[in-house]
Amino acid sequence: MSGNPLANALSRGLWSWTRSRRIEKLVHDVVVYALLVGLGALFAFPFFWMISSALKAEYQIFVWPPQWIPNPVMWSNFAEALANPLLPFHLFFRNTMIIEVAVLTGRLISCTVVAYGFARLTAPGKNFWFAILLATLMLPKPVVMIPKFILFNELGWVNTFLPLTVPAWFGEAYAIFLMRQFFMSVPVDLEEAAHVDGASTLQTIRYVIVPLSIPVLTVIAILSFKDNWNDFMEPLIYLNNARLYTLAVGLAFFNGQYDVRMNLLMAASVVVMLPLVILFFFAQRAFVEGITLTGLKG
Amino acid sequence: MPEATPTEPPAETPTAEPTPEPVTEISGTIRVGSWESGEALDPWNRAIAGFQAMYPDVTVQLEAVPQGYGDKLLTQFAAGTAPDVFMVGDGDVARFVQRGAVELLDPYINGNNPLDLSLFLPGLLEIGQIDGQTYLLTKDYSPLVVYYNKDLFDEAGLDYPQAGWTWDDFLATAQALTVDEDGDGQIDQWGIQLPNHWGDVTWWRGISPFVFQAGGDILSSDGTTTTGYMNSPETVEAIQFYVDLYREHQVAPGPEDLGALAGVDLFQTGMVGMLWTGRWPLADFKANPNLNFGTVGLPMGKQHANSICWAGFALYSESPNKDTAWAFLKYIAAEEGAEAFADYALTAVAPIAEAQGLTEDPYDGPIIEDLQYLHPLPEFRTMYFSECVEQNFKAAVERLLLQGGDVQAAMDEAAAAADACLARQQ
Numbered sequence: 125m126s127g128n129p130l131a132n133a134l135s136r137g138l139w140s141w142t143r144s145r146r147i148e149k150l151v152h153d154v155v156v157y158a159l160l161v162g163l164g165a166l167f168a169f170p171f172f173w174m175i176s177s178a179l180k181a182e183y184q185i186f187v188w189p190p191q192w193i194p195n196p197v198m199w200s201n202f203a204e205a206l207a208n209p210l211l212p213f214h215l216f217f218r219n220t221m222i223i224e225v226a227v228l229t230g231r232l233i234s235c236t237v238v239a240y241g242f243a244r245l246t247a248p249g250k251n252f253w254f255a256i257l258l259a260t261l262m263l264p265k266p267v268v269m270i271p272k273f274i275l276f277n278e279l280g281w282v283n284t285f286l287p288l289t290v291p292a293w294f295g296e297a298y299a300i301f302l303m304r305q306f307f308m309s310v311p312v313d314l315e316e317a318a319h320v321d322g323a324s325t326l327q328t329i330r331y332v333i334v335p336l337s338i339p340v341l342t343v344i345a346i347l348s349f350k351d352n353w354n355d356f357m358e359p360l361i362y363l364n365n366a367r368l369y370t371l372a373v374g375l376a377f378f379n380g381q382y383d384v385r386m387n388l389l390m391a392a393s394v395v396v397m398l399p400l401v402i403l404f405f406f407a408q409r410a411f412v413e414g415i416t417l418t419g420l421k422g
Numbered sequence: 423m424p425e426a427t428p429t430e431p432p433a434e435t436p437t438a439e440p441t442p443e444p445v446t447e448i449s450g451t452i453r454v455g456s457w458e459s460g461e462a463l464d465p466w467n468r469a470i471a472g473f474q475a476m477y478p479d480v481t482v483q484l485e486a487v488p489q490g491y492g493d494k495l496l497t498q499f500a501a502g503t504a505p506d507v508f509m510v511g512d513g514d515v516a517r518f519v520q521r522g523a524v525e526l527l528d529p530y531i532n533g534n535n536p537l538d539l540s541l542f543l544p545g546l547l548e549i550g551q552i553d554g555q556t557y558l559l560t561k562d563y564s565p566l567v568v569y570y571n572k573d574l575f576d577e578a579g580l581d582y583p584q585a586g587w588t589w590d591d592f593l594a595t596a597q598a599l600t601v602d603e604d605g606d607g608q609i610d611q612w613g614i615q616l617p618n619h620w621g622d623v624t625w626w627r628g629i630s631p632f633v634f635q636a637g638g639d640i641l642s643s644d645g646t647t648t649t650g651y652m653n654s655p656e657t658v659e660a661i662q663f664y665v666d667l668y669r670e671h672q673v674a675p676g677p678e679d680l681g682a683l684a685g686v687d688l689f690q691t692g693m694v695g696m697l698w699t700g701r702w703p704l705a706d707f708k709a710n711p712n713l714n715f716g717t718v719g720l721p722m723g724k725q726h727a728n729s730i731c732w733a734g735f736a737l738y739s740e741s742p743n744k745d746t747a748w749a750f751l752k753y754i755a756a757e758e759g760a761e762a763f764a765d766y767a768l769t770a771v772a773p774i775a776e777a778q779g780l781t782e783d784p785y786d787g788p789i790i791e792d793l794q795y796l797h798p799l800p801e802f803r804t805m806y807f808s809e810c811v812e813q814n815f816k817a818a819v820e821r822l823l824l825q826g827g828d829v830q831a832a833m834d835e836a837a838a839a840a841d842a843c844l845a846r847q848q
Contacts, residue, residue: 375490
């Protein structure tokens with residue numbers, strides 16, 4: 125250390141300044157992490173409890189004080205839940221997947237085309253139609269439920285998958301809105317270049333827009349998948365034959381009239397939820413990216 | 423769907439009653455709606471198999487909707503595509519009948535595929551009737567009943583309650599069974615656990631027998647007014663008696679005790695001497711080797727009365743195949759098909775009940791015996807019963823139980839509010 129008072133003072137000040145900054149940062153980090161851990165635990169708890177209940181014998185579920193770790197671990201619950209002859213889970217799964225594939229394909233194709241039109245093409249009254257489209261978001265589901273049911277009934281589509289899948293091929297307001305916002309953020313130069321090279325509108329969408337829009341398409345795919353997966357009301361209303369039921373409706377069968385086999389219900393619920401968790405796990409990055417991007421640009 | 427080819431139906435030979443060979447065409451497909459699931463579907467499957475064996479030309483499709491049953495049914499009513507035969511819970515009867523979704527059964531009962539109404543145990547046919555017309559047949563039911571713990575009665579040196587006991591006997595017995603064992607001012611054993619539904623001590627259906635026993639009611643027979651019924655001297659007397667059991671005599675665990683003891687079966691643990699509830703815990707009580715108990719019909723006030731929790735079968739008014747639907751409805755409500763359901767819940771069919779020995783059964787006997795005193799359900803008189811009548815009644819009783827006060831004033835206020843609510847709906 126030199127005897128320069130100014131330098132001394134400076135270094136002391138600098139030292140205390142960095143120290144206070146470091147403490148501040150430390151406090152900040154501790155608070156943030158504590159909140160994250162606390163909230164994370166809060167959100168993970170029901171999930172943990174579900175898995176724990178799924179592995180217990182029935183009489184152990186409601187004991188007090190609660191048993192956190194099942195003992196003995198009843199793996200047989202899963203076999204019993206999924207092999208019940210009254211509950212053809214493989215059929216429920218197959219039905220759900222048929223609906224999922226049809227809905228996802230239809231929604232992604234139809235919404236991409238429509239959203240591109242709203243984002244780029246010019247047509248008389250375009251904004252008016254866009255407002256009408258957004259207005260359909262304001263309609264509560266129960267209001268359209270009965271008219272829709274009567275319509276599909278007249279078409280003779282009740283007790284088939286058609287009412288659950290065909291509408292997806294005719295666009296969906298929220299997805300169109302999200303995509304339109306995203307497409308508008310794509311630089312026009314790219315499309316013009318494609319246009320100069322002789323690409324048609326559909327080719328432009330296919331080779332320019334779609335590859336650049338993977339995040340938003342992922343978001344819509346995941347949200348649609350999740351909504352379909354958990355949808356209870358629509359399959360319940362349209363499907364009468366138990367062999368056509370989806371997983372969400374089939375799961376309700378575990379609520380027996382005289383006793384709810386809670387451990388089996390939980391085991392089945394874990395199995396039903398697993399695909400969603402896995403899907404989110406793999407698509408998480410694209411999903412979050414898509415949400416934040418559209419959020420920024422929207 | 424393979425369409426059945428119509429041929430001559432074979433002569434039916436039900437055990438319950440010999441019916442003449444039906445002249446109607448019984449064939450084709452009918453759909454049946456139920457909210458049940460799991461093991462409760464077993465009787466359905468057995469009944470359907472039996473019916474299809476009798477009528478090979480008929481296909482019966484069971485549509486079981488364990489959740490959202492009412493929502494799905496209402497949607498189907500709107501589109502005219504509800505099942506041909508469907509289950510109706512006692513809370514939905516008024517709504518479904520007033521919508522015109524339920525076919526009047528009397529023409530069929532007296533038609534060319536008739537039904538002998540004397541088959542049913544007393545009081546149960548009337549439950550499915552509105553203004554003397556039959557809309558529904560009983561599927562299963564549970565009247566209210568008093569369970570008593572014989573060991574606690576023996577300890578206290580009390581005689582077991584007998585059919586025909588009165589409110590005074592009831593109160594005296596409950597007082598004799600209420601004890602503070604260690605003298606700390608806290609009651610350790612209560613005389614009676616009054617009707618509560620998942621801890622709700624203002625449960626109208628459970629309290630209603632007191633009102634009917636006093637000669638009161640809660641709603642006019644046309645379902646339009648509660649003034650003069652909910653606040654009549656008879657009803658007020660009954661509510662006064664009920665509130666006094668909690669507040670004045672303290673022979674029953676009150677709302678706060680029940681809250682503190684939530685999840686504990688007070689009757690099985692010997693913390694109450696008597697229990698006023700439905701038939702549903704009977705199987706559990708019988709399975710408990712340490713519980714020595716009996717059942718008895720409800721006590722009488724001015725008169726005998728009981729109420730019921732009930733589920734019925736309805737015929738859909740827009741069914742495309744009513745004759746076949748009626749044949750199936752008759753089969754499951756009164757003939758062989760009813761035997762399958764009788765293994766799971768109380769049957770309404772007298773010959774089946776006798777074959778099961780229900781009337782002589784030490785536990786079920788008193789429950790069946792009390793059926794003759796069933797009071798028609800005021801719930802069936804208006805579709806706004808729960809939102810207008812029941813809500814105001816419950817709010818008044820809850821206030822009386824928690825804070826006391828003048829019963830007449832509270833019921834006057836509740837009746838005025840209920841009438842205003844009913845008037846808004848007209």
